[in-house]
Amino acid sequence: MQTGKPRAALLASPGMGHLIPVLELGKRLLSHHGINITVFVVTGDASLSQSQLRKVSEAAYDLLDVVLLSPVDVSGQIDKTTSILTQIAMMVHEALPSLQSAILATEVPPIALVVDMFATEAFSVAEELMMLKYVFITSNAWFLALTVHAPNLDNEVDQGDHINNQRPLLIPGCESVRFLDCFEQFLRQNEVYFRMGTEISTADGILVNTFHELEPQTLAALNGTRKLGLVPNAPVYPIGPLVRPVQPDLRSDALSWLGMQPTGSVMYVSFGSGGTLSAEQTTELAWGLEKSQQRFIWVVRPPVENDSAATVLKRNSSCTDFPDYLPEGFLNRTSKYGLVVPMWAPQAEILSHPSIGGFLSHCGWNSSLESILNSVPMIVWPLYAEQKMNATVLAKHIGVAIRSELLPSQGVIGRSEIEAMVRKIMVDKEGEAIRAKATMLKSCAEKALSKGGSSYNALANVAKDFEIRMQSQNAKAD
Secondary structure, X not given: OOOOOOXXXXXXXXXXXXXXXXXXXXXXXXXXXXXXXXXXXXOOOOOOOHHHHHHHOHHHHHHOEEEEOOOOOOHHHOOOOOOHHXXXXXXXXXXXXXXXXXXXXXXXOOOEEEEEOOOHHHHHHHHHOOOEEXXXXXXXXXXXXXXXXXXXXXXXXXXXXXXXXXXOEOOOOOOOEOHHHOOHHHHOOOHHHHHHHHHHOXXXXXXXXXXXXXXXXXXXXXXXXXXXXXXXXXXXXXXXXXXXXXXXXXXXXXXHHHOOOOOOOEEEEEOOOOOOOOHHHHHHHHHHHXXXXXXXXXXXXXXXXXXXXXXXXXXXXXXXXXXXXXXXXXXXXXXXXXXXXXXXXXXXXXXXXXXXXXXXXXXXXXHHHHHHHOOOOEEEOOOOOOHHHHHHHHHHHHOOEEEOOOOHHHOOOOHXXXXXXXXXXXXXXXXXXXXXXXXXXXXXXXXXXXXXXXXXXXXXXXXXXXXXXXXXXXXXXX
């Protein structure tokens, strides 16, 4: 018999984009709702050590019981054509025996297993151990709607019409998805993605890293009284935005430089932990930033041809040899108003800095939520995964961003267009409405997370489900 508060197990698949929100979810379940948490992390090699994990989120590391599962190696099973999603799924599959053993070894058996969206195969472990099974969608509700709807589509009629004729894909109750915006694994008919959509629908509950005011129409379609057939049996809980908090005492050269710039004057440029540009696109971006004559801080990594996700599952290495891939004289010409940072910068701290006035982003969902929570308007530049859908959510549905109509996969975005977009966000009158919307959404996000807010209450309902299951198990034990 268990006493006190129940314990839940959280499972994070490989990649910082999944690990960080899972850790933040664990912190909120523990700190705000009293649920004891063990976080299990799937790792691809020994590079993610406990000390590195502490750097990712020291607060989460100190609060939570974090277990790195035995590293798995799938290098012999993949080649250059294997998608990132398939690689992650293979790693999760190989880690399942280690996960089951680790759960069985816990002193207090967890009531529930909460997996991130790419680890739904682990539901088999939850079923065998008679645990509740929840999934945490670390992206937005529109992506969830597409994912759970995809397995129900007629291959020849619905998918064929979308893929072959490039017509919008209709999702009940939601905005339709343009062919150009659709998740790339849907377009490739990736069987792992379609299996994931089926498994998500079998969950006892679905957590989504969004909030009601951000996607009211989509959440109503997923979780309204009619539910429109998307997930008829599983409640959907918008519990975000969950992002890594700012470390107030962090020191870095980038933050020191920002401290010398006027309020709202700097464009932050970063393509996340995994995004890469081609050599030609890197050159055009450099010229566009220079021509704009706006202050900027640019996190740069060496260009990679024909692979915009080249570093998603690879450990970053330092690189300072900028002249090899930046225009000749660029660093000298922009030294008075620009800062180029190799490989990585403290993004949460940069976006919260008062000198930041805009964010040119690959629009990964974590980065998008960080931008919203700091009321920073965006230039969205999607590269891979569901980022094209994210870009449309931010620019078209919500109105906190602008974007080029030319996708990076279609060609190179030229320096003149980049210059125009930067100036539109930073100085043009047209950007004022975008900045105002970003400020309004920040207030909505903070309210949703506060006690009594929509996201707070949604997570409280999840915690209540865990407590009911523990009471039921205790009653059976009596």
